[in-house]
Amino acid sequence: MKLTIKNKVMSLRGSSTVTDEQGNDVCKVAGKFISLTNKKRIYDNEGNLKYVVKDKFWHFINHKTFVIDDEKNKVAVVIQKPFSFKQPYEIQSMEDDLQFVGDDKWRFPNVYFDVEENGKKIGHIQKDVNFLTDAYYVEVEDEKQVYLLVALVIAIDNVIDKARKNK
Numbered sequence: 001m002k003l004t005i006k007n008k009v010m011s012l013r014g015s016s017t018v019t020d021e022q023g024n025d026v027c028k029v030a031g032k033f034i035s036l037t038n039k040k041r042i043y044d045n046e047g048n049l050k051y052v053v054k055d056k057f058w059h060f061i062n063h064k065t066f067v068i069d070d071e072k073n074k075v076a077v078v079i080q081k082p083f084s085f086k087q088p089y090e091i092q093s094m095e096d097d098l099q100f101v102g103d104d105k106w107r108f109p110n111v112y113f114d115v116e117e118n119g120k121k122i123g124h125i126q127k128d129v130n131f132l133t134d135a136y137y138v139e140v141e142d143e144k145q146v147y148l149l150v151a152l153v154i155a156i157d158n159v160i161d162k163a164r165k166n167k
Contacts, residue, residue: 001146003138005029005153015040016157018150027147029154038065038158042151051075051151055158063162065155067148075148078155089156091115098152111136115152123149125156 002021016029027050028043039054049070056064063080077092089111091098101121102113111127124139136153140146 001140001143003140003146003150005136005138005150007134007157016154027150029150038162040154040158042147042154044147050147053151053154053158055162063159065158065162067151067155076152076155078152078159080159089113089159091152111156115149117142117145125149125153 003018003026005016005018007016015031018026018029020026025045027045028047029040030043031038031040037054037056039052041049042051042053043049051070052068054066054068056066065078066074067076067078069075074094075096076094076098079090079092081090089100091100093099097116097118099116100113101116111125113125114121115123115125120142122140122142122145124141125136126138127136136157138149138153140149
């Protein structure tokens with residue numbers, strides 16, 4: 001399954017659209033109008049909460065964004081590594097062994113890597129810096145992990161936006 005995740009251009013709340021190859025909505029990403037931690041919620045098409053993504057309130061050197069499941073358990077933290085241009089993001093997994101795996105095509109400021117869980121590839125995330133679109137492309141290997149992959153993309157986007165604003 002291939003997904004496209006785009007930030008809505010006219011959104012005061014920081015919402016995003018998530019669609020499949022045919023343009024069908026896969027899930028809903030809803031931000032809050034006023035949020036000190038840039039909180040965003042990921043819902044399935046039936047309106048059930050799947051994940052919450054929110055930034056750490058205080059950032060000193062590196063920016064962190066938390067991925068929290070529907071039972072309020074921290075699943076992962078996406079961290080910007082400020083002095084690493086080869087692989088500037090890292091996942092710290094709370095339960096499963098999640099990690100970003102880059103290859104020789106990883107080039108800052110583009111985003112291009114696989115996501116693995118316990119050594120097995122569950123998806124691929126890509127964003128080429130382009131002034132015409134602000135979109136991430138996700139290839140889902142394990143369809144049970146669709147919402148987790150969407151949450152990780154939203155977390156990466158939050159980290160990138162926060163770093164860009166603080167420069």
